[in-house]
Amino acid sequence: MTDCENTQEQTPKQSPDHPPEQQEQSINLQRRALFKAVGGAAAVASGAALLPGCSEPKSRQAGDDLGFTEISHRLDFEHHLPDGYHADLLLRWGDPLDAFAGKFVPDRLDATEQARRFGYNNDFIAFMPLAPDAGPGEGDRHSLSRNSERGLLCVNHEYTQPHLMFSGYTEDSANRGTSHEHIAVEQQACGHSIVEIEKTANGWLPVTGSPYNRRLSLTTAMDIVGPAAGDQRLQTGADPSGTRVFGTVGNCAGGKTPWGTVLIAEEGFGGAFQGDPDNVADEVEARNHHAFGISTDNRNWGDYDRRFDISVEPNEPNRFGWMVEYDPYDPDSVPRKLTALGRFEHEGFTLVTKPGQPVVAYGGDDDEHQFVYRFVSSGIYRPGDSAHNRQLLTEGTLYAAKFNEDGQGEWLPLRFGHGPLTEEQGFRNQADVLIDCRRSAKLLGATPMDRPEDVETNPVNDCTYVMLTKNKKRKEGDEHTANPRARNTAGHVLEIVPPGRSGERDHASDSFHWNTFLLGGNPNAENPAERGAYGQQHPGNISANGWFANPDNVAFDQRGNMWIATDGCESFGFHDGLWAMATEGELRAAPKHFFGCPEGAEICGPEFTPDGKTLFVSVQHPADGDFSTFDKPMHRWPDNDPDLPPRPSVLAIRRKDGGLVGS
Template identity: 40%
Template sequence: MPLDRRHFLLQSGSAAAVVALFGQGCAVPSSPTGRGNVLGFTGVPASLRDGIVVPPEYEWQLLYPWGTPTGVAGSMPAFAPDAGNSADDQAVQAGMHHDGMHFFALDASGDRGLLVMNHEYTDEQLLHTDGVKAGTAEKVRKSLHAMGVSVIEIRCTGQGWQQVRPSPFARRVHGNTPMRITGPAAGTPLMRTAANPAGDAVFGTFANCAMGVTPWGTYLTCEENFHGYFGGPKEAAQGATAAQRRYGTVAGSQWAEYWRFDERFDLSRHPNEPHRFGWVVEIDPFDPTAAPIKRTALGRKRQESATCTVARDGRLVVYMGDDSRFEYIYKFISREKVRPGTDAAARAANRHLLDDGTLHVARYDAGGRGRWLELVHGRDGLDAAHGFADQAEVLIHARLAGDVVGGTKMDRPEWIAIHPQSGEVYVTLTNNSQRGDAGKPAPDAANPRANNLFGGILRWREDGGDAASTGFAWDHFALAGDPAQPGSGARYPSGDADMFGAPDGLHFDRGGLLWIQTDLSGQVLGKPPYTSLGNNQMLCADPASGRIKRFLTGPNGCEITGCVVTPDRHTLFVNIQHPGEARDDGDTRHNSAWPDGTEPGSARPRSATLAIRRRDGGIVGT
């Protein structure tokens, strides 16, 4: 995609600054190397400005907004500002609400690669020309096509990062894409439907939030709030099971009326269809002909993150969160060892690794110790007497299995990141306003605050430094919020830390810098008790010193989410999700027109990807 000079000029004030940054292309400069001047950039203040604010040493480039053609050969419909694109158009365009992403280098220089990203959900008011006035089957198709995953090819040139179009790698995976189901739950009774009696195939992935990357170079997309798309007549809710209520798949509670126009979303007719969502889905970004695969051995939940590492003995370990109040943190350990490499042979050799292993749930005990508890049928009460006929039911109803074995109910566990040198594991706990309410779990050691409005970051160290260990030591890296507010309970790792709230996205770069992204609801931004935090933001932390410095603030109403640093650490990709999300309950207006408009209402706000670099071409985070 050509460089959007207008957005650079808004930040730099002159064309000379644009040339200074991108005239040198992607050549590695002679300036900072190694850790460089860690957090040496000028921190930005909390802000309610409707735009992107970065340190003066940095510039940003608009790369891939909603509606941009993906680059599939022969299919390049332009974005229609009036939302007039068809469902077929949307199937080959950037989806809405960009989220987790990763950069896969295509050459040794890192100047060319595949950017793979999630599209979490839709804003139906923006997606359709007539908004939500009337539902149709075509609108449902377009909505399903606006979620899922994009695979695009990009290249860094003297004019900055540009999308390669057409590209043999370009691809959209969406809510109607055929995919396979594998692992212990595949083919079992709860996975079978009228459309797929074998229970081993499904159409689509949606509600794609955080992600992971396997050691062999495939992308893991996580299906989070899938439950809101399944519905039915309200009277059908009377027969809802305990499992359906726990997962939220209860007729009448849906937020999208797909069931009226697409039969498979009708819970009263196809109660097993929701069992086929809520999984980690593996995608080979290098092979656009390969069917995505839902890996049931990793358990079904509202998936948030699938962060991979390799244990000392060579087995794969995957850490996962379940982003709901009072849900769990999980760890999967494969039975077989990882075959090294990221080429086609390695991907083929490891293709079954995620189908066979043991799922665990975390218990955080007082005193800073914890245990990983196995979720294995026949052990620790996971048997028919407690509603689990076999291992497939343990995995399909992983939340209920976590209850039985005694996992710790957490304050919305979201992204998980692993320190590249120490192996410490960090997780964001976004918030939990119901902690300590009547009939709800009370504060505990790992979740110490009642009415936890601001969340925090928890970390642990596996025993012996081995990711396959069953025991660990844990502590709080940060309890977020405004320390100046009486009773906030905020606590940061050092006195040199900018405050934040509702941490969500989390990413370690190769140098060990921790990038933190926030997701305060659009309804509370700028209001007490969040006033001092401004719009959502991204910060950079140095765990070695405990310093945390604010790096970016975003437009009105947006969430900052999705973050990856290129291998050479000279470009930071960041996603701006749902700019313009209304602040007031019941207010359907959008309070931003970013990035195309200057005033709310002047253009449809569009989620988009940014490429951020230092003006001198140095290492990001310095």
């Protein structure tokens, strides 16, 4: 097994197959290739941080198991897969979850009907296996199951687009004001869906009417737990206790726990609120509302539901922007908002759990110049002790990352009384530190990043990878080794290497090493902000279709290969999609193009079954583009039915011969 420990040195260990002088020559070539790719003084300053990280020579060539035939860059109205693959159309917006919902007729959709149907703009996916002989409520038995042919598909619904959902709107007119009837539908179409699915002779199918099937929407009651629960800033007229809220919104990515629960993120929640922050009497809340983009120009949800009007309920936004945990195996369970994990625009939080050690969770704040975070639980993980484990995410310490110029890094604790997080800076208690997480991280000196999205740990090499989508706001002279490009239009990926060996890494350590894993963009682009660098050990391994831009979500297969989903490739002239690559060996960071979306869409939430033979993906906002509307859409994927609009959908991708996806 290849270890990541070599990244804590300035040069790789010597290999018997490569004499020291050859290794030094190779390293110099790597440096020159990457300096050329990045351009300018920022690349020179990055030095060791651009060297290969989780990699050293090994007998089996990592990446050889990615044997699929690469697809080409293109842009059309269909989705695309390699030869030998098939995609089951598993779930679409409006598909029924109960046995009596009937046919989807969008013109007759109301809030009650939408509450019985799959939501809009599907994003994060978690596949939670169902044990053959267990029933609802038996989460412990289910969470230990490795069944790959029956399970619960747990899917986020990030946001709504009324101009593609209802007749009579353009994008501009919907932003100026949507009818109350349609807002009610939207509030039921966002949130989260839990759907039982099974693999049959005819492919993957939903089990309509399953007792597990349910929706979490903006009318679902949820508890608020952790250090900020009950704080005065979470109290409202409807909830003077500050411990119970209705709903979740802006649900982007998420995570899973080994004790059988699912984590879902609240990201772009600010857009659900309307009003002028400058008219809010409390200066702290006014600043807070500005930070999350609340304005009079936002959608008019507050006209329909007054709690989304900050002139009526100035504290209501503080009850959003958290991570939500729920039990998919218990349809009667109440979701919980976990304030210990901080409040910001969560892309997601993913866990590292090792017996007898604290739980560590990694996440990013999906906005320009925001931060990468880590949570370390106060208690330790005990396999099989569900009652104990379900409290681990309610108490612990949240940290923000500081990426030093020399390739070293440190985790800065967001703890009341630590450093500048004091009453002199306006913090009353730990609740303030967590509610105003962005301000806390900035005051501590965390590194502002190029829009951190998914952050996940590779279970094979035990290193953590940060997707940095882009940052057009980074100015010349504001480059940093961890963010080396001004006006970064293509994004990049960082690799975090905790101390220790693979499988034994100390993710709770307050220090780490980091590397630039790859730079998104065209390797041959003239503009340095769009010029990519791939396959750092052997740059020639990148194909004409292997390069991509704007990494967003990431997943790892059972062999440790990285699968990156993109959001923004259409600005480079081709579809968004999915690229697979090794994280070690000679093919490290050399992507292969596996999946392409229909025009106007992005791909989200890649998720494998435990046996690696099915890959679920979300195709979000198909046909989204200039002048595309419900009445005159760009196209009508996936149904291609003149009576139906384009519909966000979940696909289940399989090899036709039943083999491992990607091989």
